[in-house]
């Protein structure tokens with residue numbers, strides 16, 4: 814029995830180190846899902862498929878994370894109109910991008926707040 818304890822300790826550190834990034838990514842994605850429900854779902858629907866001609870589908874979009882960040886903050890006026898959302902702060906935007914690219918792009922990388930801030934400085 815004694816011999817198992819060091820192995821358990823090593824295993825604990827091994828797994829806790831290798832999955833720290835993954836755990837954070839999962840936290841972002843879960844928070845992002847809640848934010849998506851509050852701020853996006855009414856128009857674009859839970860599965861991102863949009864609503865007829867009113868709201869475009871966004872689940873197959875290949876929009877860059879930078880452009881998506883700017884769009885969520887500043888809105889967009891083309892044929893339709895998407896309102897700006899000044900309530901979304903850096904962390905919110907990071908979580909939203911992390912959620913959407915995980916869910917619809919299978920991309921398990923976190924989109925960091927630093928990248929959000931850089932993107933927001935360069936919106937056109």
Ligand code: HEC
Pocket residue numbers: 849852853854855856857867868869870871874876881884885889890891892893894895896898909
């Ligand atoms: C009030 C309804 C509404 C809400 C809320 C809304 N959108 Fe939009 N969204 C639109 C409309 C309308 C357009 C198309 C704008 C245009 O015609 O240029 C759009 C466009 C987009 C596009 C670009 C689609 C494309 O292919 O050009 C993306 C991506 C997007 N929205 C994501 C989001 C996300 C993420 C949120 C939540 C943070 C959100 N939207 C909230 C109505 C909405």
